[in-house]
Amino acid sequence: MSTSRxxxxxxxxxxxxxxxxxxxxxxxxxxxxxxxxxxxxWPTYAAYATxxxxxxxxxxxxxxxxxxxxxxxxSILMLNLVLLMTIGVIPFGTALFxxxxxxxxxxxxxxxxxxxxxxxxSVAFATxxxxxxxxxxxxxxxxxxxxxxxxxxxxxxxGLVPYVVATGVAVASAxxxxxxxxxVAVFYALPIASTPAS
Amino acid sequence: MSTSRxxxxxxxxxxxxxxxxxxxxxxxxxxxxxxxxxxxxWPTYAAYATxxxxxxxxxxxxxxxxxxxxxxxxSILMLNLVLLMTIGVIPFGTALFxxxxxxxxxxxxxxxxxxxxxxxxSVAFATxxxxxxxxxxxxxxxxxxxxxxxxxxxxxxxGLVPYVVATGVAVASAxxxxxxxxxVAVFYALPIASTPAS
Amino acid sequence: MSTSRxxxxxxxxxxxxxxxxxxxxxxxxxxxxxxxxxxxxWPTYAAYATxxxxxxxxxxxxxxxxxxxxxxxxSILMLNLVLLMTIGVIPFGTALFxxxxxxxxxxxxxxxxxxxxxxxxSVAFATxxxxxxxxxxxxxxxxxxxxxxxxxxxxxxxGLVPYVVATGVAVASAxxxxxxxxxVAVFYALPIASTPAS
Amino acid sequence: MSTSRxxxxxxxxxxxxxxxxxxxxxxxxxxxxxxxxxxxxWPTYAAYATxxxxxxxxxxxxxxxxxxxxxxxxSILMLNLVLLMTIGVIPFGTALFxxxxxxxxxxxxxxxxxxxxxxxxSVAFATxxxxxxxxxxxxxxxxxxxxxxxxxxxxxxxGLVPYVVATGVAVASAxxxxxxxxxVAVFYALPIASTPAS
Numbered sequence: 001m002s003t004s005r006x007x008x009x010x011x012x013x014x015x016x017x018x019x020x021x022x023x024x025x026x027x028x029x030x031x032x033x034x035x036x037x038x039x040x041x042w043p044t045y046a047a048y049a050t051x052x053x054x055x056x057x058x059x060x061x062x063x064x065x066x067x068x069x070x071x072x073x074x075s076i077l078m079l080n081l082v083l084l085m086t087i088g089v090i091p092f093g094t095a096l097f098x099x100x101x102x103x104x105x106x107x108x109x110x111x112x113x114x115x116x117x118x119x120x121x122s123v124a125f126a127t128x129x130x131x132x133x134x135x136x137x138x139x140x141x142x143x144x145x146x147x148x149x150x151x152x153x154x155x156x157x158x159g160l161v162p163y164v165v166a167t168g169v170a171v172a173s174a175x176x177x178x179x180x181x182x183x184v185a186v187f188y189a190l191p192i193a194s195t196p197a198s
Numbered sequence: 199m200s201t202s203r204x205x206x207x208x209x210x211x212x213x214x215x216x217x218x219x220x221x222x223x224x225x226x227x228x229x230x231x232x233x234x235x236x237x238x239x240w241p242t243y244a245a246y247a248t249x250x251x252x253x254x255x256x257x258x259x260x261x262x263x264x265x266x267x268x269x270x271x272x273s274i275l276m277l278n279l280v281l282l283m284t285i286g287v288i289p290f291g292t293a294l295f296x297x298x299x300x301x302x303x304x305x306x307x308x309x310x311x312x313x314x315x316x317x318x319x320s321v322a323f324a325t326x327x328x329x330x331x332x333x334x335x336x337x338x339x340x341x342x343x344x345x346x347x348x349x350x351x352x353x354x355x356x357g358l359v360p361y362v363v364a365t366g367v368a369v370a371s372a373x374x375x376x377x378x379x380x381x382v383a384v385f386y387a388l389p390i391a392s393t394p395a396s
Numbered sequence: 397m398s399t400s401r402x403x404x405x406x407x408x409x410x411x412x413x414x415x416x417x418x419x420x421x422x423x424x425x426x427x428x429x430x431x432x433x434x435x436x437x438w439p440t441y442a443a444y445a446t447x448x449x450x451x452x453x454x455x456x457x458x459x460x461x462x463x464x465x466x467x468x469x470x471s472i473l474m475l476n477l478v479l480l481m482t483i484g485v486i487p488f489g490t491a492l493f494x495x496x497x498x499x500x501x502x503x504x505x506x507x508x509x510x511x512x513x514x515x516x517x518s519v520a521f522a523t524x525x526x527x528x529x530x531x532x533x534x535x536x537x538x539x540x541x542x543x544x545x546x547x548x549x550x551x552x553x554x555g556l557v558p559y560v561v562a563t564g565v566a567v568a569s570a571x572x573x574x575x576x577x578x579x580v581a582v583f584y585a586l587p588i589a590s591t592p593a594s
Numbered sequence: 595m596s597t598s599r600x601x602x603x604x605x606x607x608x609x610x611x612x613x614x615x616x617x618x619x620x621x622x623x624x625x626x627x628x629x630x631x632x633x634x635x636w637p638t639y640a641a642y643a644t645x646x647x648x649x650x651x652x653x654x655x656x657x658x659x660x661x662x663x664x665x666x667x668x669s670i671l672m673l674n675l676v677l678l679m680t681i682g683v684i685p686f687g688t689a690l691f692x693x694x695x696x697x698x699x700x701x702x703x704x705x706x707x708x709x710x711x712x713x714x715x716s717v718a719f720a721t722x723x724x725x726x727x728x729x730x731x732x733x734x735x736x737x738x739x740x741x742x743x744x745x746x747x748x749x750x751x752x753g754l755v756p757y758v759v760a761t762g763v764a765v766a767s768a769x770x771x772x773x774x775x776x777x778v779a780v781f782y783a784l785p786i787a788s789t790p791a792s
Contacts, residue, residue, distance in 0.1 A: 099225050492621045
């Protein structure tokens with residue numbers, strides 16, 4: 001199978017997931033305290049921005065990873081589907097995280113689930129990349145020597161670390177989890193950083 | 199009509215349907231029992247994963263089936279539209295199934311409707327494939343002899359069987375219905391299995 | 397501007413609108429009367445199927461109409477945007493119609509609004525087609541003589557009639573409105589009929 | 595990176611955002627006063643039409659701006675992502691504005707936020723355009739002399755003015771904000787006007 005329809009389907013799923021994030025931002029119902037309520041739900045905006053940039057970076061990386069392929073096979077389609085499934089869950093994790101960040105109870109669990117979903121997504125992505133580079137190198141469009149492939153995969157593995165930390169730190173502070181996830185998003189967005197896939 | 203816009207429109211509908219599934223996963227509202235409530239809604243996660251993989255496999259099969267065509271006609275566009283309509287209903291069936299799986303009343307009916315929707319989808323898909331292979335073979339891009347066409351169609355008919363069973367078994371146990379549908383999804387996802395369309 | 401991105405954007409909007417229709421099908425909340433409640437909301441299913449097929453036929457026609465163009469201009473982009481806006485409202489009209497069809501009060505108004513939205517959509521589509529065929533014939537990919545163009549436009553104008561009737565008949569019976577709209581959808585879906593645009 | 599997948603992803607996000615706007619139009623629940631309730635929510639329709647046309651014009655401009663590029667780089671992808679993020683928030687701003695326009699309290703704030711989101715979007719768009727024309731001219735597909743580039747950028751800067759006014763005027767009247775935003779949308783939609791990007 002050629003990669004073009006795989007790309008267009010993945011683009012579609014990622015575009016819908018990233019745009020559905022806005023449904024988590026609720027319109028407050030009390031006119032007399034609109035300003036207060038809008039301010040009070042700042043975790044929703046922070047989670048929206050963090051997840052939006054994160055999914056956007058996933059999309060850029062996905063383009064790079066799939067762009068290396070000349071064609072795909074069943075195993076790549078399926079690992080890609082698992083990756084899309086974890087991306088598809090991000091709007092739920094974002095909603096959960098945003099709703100519980102300021103709560104006395106539940107914030108640690110919600111933060112752990114949010115970072116855990118991003119970690120799962122990163123693991124699915126690293127697995128897809130590993131399958132392509134090390135199990136199916138004959139499907140690549142251009143030859144990559146072992147050193148190059150190891151370097152690319154190492155960057156993916158490094159990309160897992162902050163999400164492991166963000167998931168673990170949720171036990172101590174949900175705000176720390178948010179800070180780490182937001183920092184990762186901003187870091188990859190800055191011109192100085194290179195994304196895991198490039 | 200060429201098949202490329204048919205593919206891109208179908209990709210769009212399938213991508214939206216698969217991503218809308220996440221809207222079925224509700225954020226619990228009781229902070230004091232968040233862990234309990236998140237655990238209690240496990241049928242939602244099971245139904246999400248089952249439907250996500252199932253729709254993903256439909257998408258792969260759809261690519262194979264439409265990829266055989268050099269061009270389309272009105273009958274194929276319409277049978278494809280009916281297929282998309284059954285795919286579009288899957289998020290509703292998934293929500294219904296997930297909400298009633300653990301209920302004392304309604305679980306059998308909900309399970310039957312869920313499996314019934316997947317069965318309807320499979321029938322629509324088998325009909326579309328049959329129309330292409332046996333009624334419109336002149337629209338195919340490459341010649342397929344009768345033996346090959348019969349073999350492909352036979353695999354589609356075989357693919358109906360588990361959904362017939364899953365629908366029937368709903369009378370006895372909604373969990374059995376879920377087990378069968380999830381097994382079908384995992385089976386086609388594994389590298390050993392070939393999808394009905396290939 | 398080339399027509400390819402116009403097509404892909406329009407495909408996207410139409411694919412999202414057609415798939416959002418499923419959000420109108422609610423999961424009943426009373427386990428003890430699930431079968432009754434699911435049966436009671438049959439207008440939702442009828443409206444879903446009618447709107448799904450109708451939007452699907454719009455998509456096919458849209459492909460034919462835009463496919464005649466070699467390139468587009470500002471006026472075509474804007475008339476296309478107005479068409480997409482009326483298509484985008486169909487999920488609301490469908491929800492309104494489905495919820496009020498069986499009500500003692502409001503059903504006539506809801507039916508009139510539903511058919512009125514479809515009528516508006518048809519008027520927007522006929523206007524777009526008229527703009528292309530009679531005001532911007534130099535943008536067409538192939539020459540069409542005046543007789544051919546008049547014939548195509550006449551079919552679009554004929555396509556308005558059932559929706560005028562369906563809107564008017566809503567004063568008498570919401571069920572008649574549904575019957576007409578559903579009949580139009582089935583009529584164009586059948587192999588014997590040719591769609592307005594072809 | 596080539597621009598084609600950037601365009602298709604952006605098209606997807608914009609198509610989803612524009613179609614999600616319809617979810618803001620609620621189906622009233624009181625059959626006895628359906629006509630009154632439908633009439634009473636006219637701000638919803640006005641906001642829907644304004645935002646739909648506005649996003650549609652963003653899409654057209656986006657096509658023109660990206661169409662000038664032969665290829666993209668990381669900075670353009672990221673500024674484009676920020677633009678998409680502001681577009682993704684428009685459905686929320688529209689819902690907020692529509693719900694509070696007729697309220698005694700909160701209407702000024704809601705109007706200011708709505709116009710502020712459109713202003714942010716315009717600033718993000720002008721920044722993306724500036725980055726392309728003045729920081730990355732070597733990525734352009736065709737040479738544009740400095741005069742041409744300044745003229746294009748000046749039109750983008752002029753496009754900010756009405757949104758600055760609409761945001762500021764929200765302190766006095768939410769209706770004035772709506773009037774300005776709707777006028778901008780209609781102005782760019784009319785054949786006499788040229789969009790900022792062209």
